[in-house]
Amino acid sequence: MAQINFGGVNETVVTREEFPLEKARKVLENETIAVIGYGVQGPGQSLNLRDNGFNVIVGQREGTRSWERAVADGWVPGQTLFGIEEAAERGTIIQYLLSDAGQIAVWPALRKHLTAGKALYFSHGFGITYKERTGIVPPADVDVILIAPKGSGTSLRRMFLEGRGLNSSFAVFQDATGHAFERVVALGIGVGSGYLFETDFKREVYSDLTGERGTLMGAIQGIFAAQYETLRAHGHTPSEAFNETVEELTQSLMPLVAENGMDWMYANCSTTAQRGALDWWKRFRDAAKPVFEQLYEEVATGREAQRSIDLNSKPDYRQKLEEELRELRESEMWQAGAVVRKLRPENN
Ligand SMILES: NC(=O)c1ccc[n+]([C@@H]2O[C@H](COP(=O)([O-])OP(=O)(O)OC[C@H]3O[C@@H](n4cnc5c(N)ncnc54)[C@H](O)[C@@H]3O)[C@@H](O)[C@H]2O)c1
Ligand SMILES: CC(C)(O)[C@@H](O)C(=O)O
Numbered sequence: 001m002a003q004i005n006f007g008g009v010n011e012t013v014v015t016r017e018e019f020p021l022e023k024a025r026k027v028l029e030n031e032t033i034a035v036i037g038y039g040v041q042g043p044g045q046s047l048n049l050r051d052n053g054f055n056v057i058v059g060q061r062e063g064t065r066s067w068e069r070a071v072a073d074g075w076v077p078g079q080t081l082f083g084i085e086e087a088a089e090r091g092t093i094i095q096y097l098l099s100d101a102g103q104i105a106v107w108p109a110l111r112k113h114l115t116a117g118k119a120l121y122f123s124h125g126f127g128i129t130y131k132e133r134t135g136i137v138p139p140a141d142v143d144v145i146l147i148a149p150k151g152s153g154t155s156l157r158r159m160f161l162e163g164r165g166l167n168s169s170f171a172v173f174q175d176a177t178g179h180a181f182e183r184v185v186a187l188g189i190g191v192g193s194g195y196l197f198e199t200d201f202k203r204e205v206y207s208d209l210t211g212e213r214g215t216l217m218g219a220i221q222g223i224f225a226a227q228y229e230t231l232r233a234h235g236h237t238p239s240e241a242f243n244e245t246v247e248e249l250t251q252s253l254m255p256l257v258a259e260n261g262m263d264w265m266y267a268n269c270s271t272t273a274q275r276g277a278l279d280w281w282k283r284f285r286d287a288a289k290p291v292f293e294q295l296y297e298e299v300a301t302g303r304e305a306q307r308s309i310d311l312n313s314k315p316d317y318r319q320k321l322e323e324e325l326r327e328l329r330e331s332e333m334w335q336a337g338a339v340v341r342k343l344r345p346e347n348n
């Protein structure tokens, strides 16, 4: 394992160079990997593992849309596609990729199939960290491991097909067999990760819940809406407000940040823009900081997890989520966005 210095702090990272795909295949040559759940991560991870030459089966509820999708992706009922319990019985490594709320509901059925020496794999520290709320307590004689891709399962698959890799974090919660480390790293490489950053279950879930509620998804929409509404209230047109809030960011400026950092993006804008951005960013930071402190507190106390468990366990949770997504999609800002996207030159 490499020790890599991140801005002055040394961290452990496993690289493809020290753990190539061939080695991963060797480590897992006698294993059957059962991917349970075919939502977002399930397809990404199972298809990458299959294309990388591992022995993979999928477990999913029959008669669901996800089952049909699995069939369309080439999983064969009775050969590589089974009901959840049958797949769990056949698997030696069980990748538990149901939704976090779904994992709680299915746990009593799944647990029966966790016999000695198997590995239970998560892509989130949620079930284990909040065990008082989830009831997920694995038996002592199985390995409990985590690979959490740092992005959507859709990106994991797309980047794999483009010959790139999406980095993941990895953790071992329980090493019953003495092989948990090599198993988890082999799986991380197998699902298409480029580099594997060491973490533990608690740190993974606290940072992940904060990030997705914060700058990755929640805060970004909040700050977009605040700026868009301000521009509209002062008479700017929808296209102008959308272009100055979202389109320029995703199309022009974020790719520059991704490539070489914030200062480099700034340096490629006018000195007028740089002056303003350097003057204003700390005010935005100071305004947002108390909200981030509140958010972290909600995550650390488990209240945020409980909210997600309660709401996502309701029978009509899908329908409610769809309604909220529709509201977002039908807002003026995102309606303007749909038109602006069509007018990208490459779309004509
Ligand atoms: N979505 C992502 O890209 C992403 C990224 C990193 C980590 N994760 C983690 O990976 C895991 C899987 O997430 P996901 O977003 O792929 O899940 P998801 O919400 O797409 O659900 C996956 C599957 O769970 C099934 N399911 C839900 N409730 C069920 C129940 N009661 N009984 C049986 N099946 C049920 C659904 O049919 C679906 O096929 C979670 O722990 C999540 O936090 C997800
Ligand atoms: C893709 C994300 C936001 O990183 C993941 O954490 C999730 O929960 O879907």
Ligand SMILES: [Mg+2]
Binding pocket: 124, 208, 209, 212
């Ligand atoms: Mg998450």
Ligand SMILES: [Mg+2]
Binding pocket: 149, 150, 151, 208, 212
């Ligand atoms: Mg995440």
